[in-house]
Amino acid sequence: MNNWRIIPLQEFDGFTNMAIDEVLSTSIANGGPPTIRFYSWKPSAVSIGYFQAINDEVNLDGCKSNLVDVVRRRTGGGAVYHDQFGEITYSVIGKQELFPCDIIASYKLICSWIIDSLGLLDIPAEFKPINDIITNGKKISGNAQTRRNGVLLQHGTILHSVDVDKMFSLLKVSDEKIKDKIIANVKERVTSVVQQKEISRGALYQALLDGFTKDKDYITNQLSDSELSTAKELAISRYATKEWNFMR
Numbered sequence: 001m002n003n004w005r006i007i008p009l010q011e012f013d014g015f016t017n018m019a020i021d022e023v024l025s026t027s028i029a030n031g032g033p034p035t036i037r038f039y040s041w042k043p044s045a046v047s048i049g050y051f052q053a054i055n056d057e058v059n060l061d062g063c064k065s066n067l068v069d070v071v072r073r074r075t076g077g078g079a080v081y082h083d084q085f086g087e088i089t090y091s092v093i094g095k096q097e098l099f100p101c102d103i104i105a106s107y108k109l110i111c112s113w114i115i116d117s118l119g120l121l122d123i124p125a126e127f128k129p130i131n132d133i134i135t136n137g138k139k140i141s142g143n144a145q146t147r148r149n150g151v152l153l154q155h156g157t158i159l160h161s162v163d164v165d166k167m168f169s170l171l172k173v174s175d176e177k178i179k180d181k182i183i184a185n186v187k188e189r190v191t192s193v194v195q196q197k198e199i200s201r202g203a204l205y206q207a208l209l210d211g212f213t214k215d216k217d218y219i220t221n222q223l224s225d226s227e228l229s230t231a232k233e234l235a236i237s238r239y240a241t242k243e244w245n246f247m248r
Contacts, residue, residue: 004218007037009088009205014045014071015235017089020223021153022074023231024093029149033219034094036212038205041082041089045069046170049077049144053248062170072245073155075144077131080157081167086192088205090114090212091155099152107131107143110154114141117158117211121203123196131156138191158208159192160201 012020017039024035044066048057050073057079063070068081082089092110099106111127118125118135125135133141143156164187173182193199223231238244 003033004213004216005033005035006209006213006218006220007035007223008209008220009038009040010223011040011042011084013043013235014041014047014069014082015239016231017041017045018047018071018073018239019231019234020227021091021093021155022234023227024091025148025151025153027227028093028095029151034098035091036093036218037091038208039089039091040084040087041069042084043067043069044084045071045082046079047071047073047082048079048245050074050146051076051248052079054246057172059170059172066170068170070245071239072247073144074148075146075153075155077142077144079171080142081170082157083161083163083166085201086161086163087157087159088201088208089155089157090208091153092212093151093153096147096150096152103145104129106152107145107154111141111143111156113212113214114156114158114208115211116214117204117208118193120207120210121193121197121199123193135191135196138189140191140193140196158204159190160204161194162190162192164190 045068046058046063048054058070108127111133114133115125123135125133128134131143132139141156141158145154164183168183193204
């Protein structure tokens with residue numbers, strides 16, 4: 001059995017969140033323990049996939065006026081709005097050999113920990129390839145993954161609440177004429193924990209802790225001063241820069 005490291009829920013800005021994932025990935029590549037961390041975004045943020053063009057995906061003026069950060073992820077996928085109070089985000093980081101080689105199988109394994117967590121709240125959920133979790137036919141969690149230097153990083157969101165109108169005020173829709181139809185469609189396809197049951201964010205977090213650590217040997221500790229200072233430097237030197245965020 002591998003001894004996992006669990007990093008409890010903390011709030012950071014989007015640039016620091018992405019930098020922490022990279023710092024931990026480097027540490028694990030150099031022999032550090034596989035790690036699960038939980039976090040939220042302060043202030044709220046939009047993250048875009050590594051291969052996306054920021055001007056095509058994000059209403060930058062809207063983000064600026066709403067004091068919402070915009071940051072490029074190291075993982076692929078689409079643009080995501082991360083509400084400070086509306087979700088809990090996780091990262092799972094470990095050597096690739098801990099996970100199935102097949103990408104969908106690895107998604108299914110890690111997503112099963114979310115499904116177990118929701119089950120503890122009596123919210124039935126299932127994995128929908130490639131990387132979604134649905135409950136009662138609606139998406140409640142989206143996930144993204146990258147593999148670099150022998151390390152797998154998967155992170156994703158579990159929606160505690162969701163404001164679709166605000167989301168689409170910050171994300172761009174290619175054709176404004178069909179924007180209302182898209183928003184209505186998303187409202188039909190996306191759900192959140194509180195839409196399923198009256199459960200507090202704290203109760204959701206405890207369920208995630210229990211579900212993710214099930215059958216694992218683990219230790220719990222905070223980010224070290226060194227890890228956090230390195231991440232903050234990397235946030236400034238890379239993730240908050242125009243060169244990184246506007247590379248496409």
